[in-house]
Amino acid sequence: MFPATGGYFALKGFTAEQGFQFDYEGNYWGSGWTEDESRNPILYYAGRDWGYREPPKKAVTTDSGLRIRLRASTDAFVLGSLGKGEAITILKTGERATIGGITAPWYRIKKADGLIGWAFGGFIKVLELVMASTRRTLSPWESAPGGACG
Numbered sequence: 001m002f003p004a005t006g007g008y009f010a011l012k013g014f015t016a017e018q019g020f021q022f023d024y025e026g027n028y029w030g031s032g033w034t035e036d037e038s039r040n041p042i043l044y045y046a047g048r049d050w051g052y053r054e055p056p057k058k059a060v061t062t063d064s065g066l067r068i069r070l071r072a073s074t075d076a077f078v079l080g081s082l083g084k085g086e087a088i089t090i091l092k093t094g095e096r097a098t099i100g101g102i103t104a105p106w107y108r109i110k111k112a113d114g115l116i117g118w119a120f121g122g123f124i125k126v127l128e129l130v131m132a133s134t135r136r137t138l139s140p141w142e143s144a145p146g147g148a149c150g
Contacts, residue, residue, distance in 0.1 A: 070118070091109065
């Protein structure tokens with residue numbers, strides 16, 4: 001699908017090497033054209049789902065038609081959409097924004113089919129906020145922190 005010369009077109013903010021690009025978030029890009037007469041452009045995209053500082057969280061969408069975007073912005077390219085009640089994984093929490101009177105963070109998300117992008121958090125319910133600490137029963141010779149040992 002790529003031109004035989006290995007050529008590419010440059011996109012602002014990306015570095016390129018032999019027709020493939022990586023952006024500052026580690027997403028992988030490739031561009032090409034269909035081999036038929038129409039020569040329609042094709043954009044190949046693979047988002048990164050590893051190396052984030054926060055642990056991934058499970059979440060679900062609360063409305064249908066939520067767009068998955070290339071960047072955390074309503075002006076960004078739409079990669080796909082989510083249905084109501086769709087399970088997703090939150091990879092990263094972005095900046096807060098107000099859209100349609102709702103203030104929430106943007107989330108870097110991953111769909112079950114592997115699509116990775118940004119979605120506005122105003123229509124996402126986080127199911128796992130923070131992992132709770134593990135409780136255990138103390139043995140007779142241990143004392144609770146700050147407790148007396150007898």
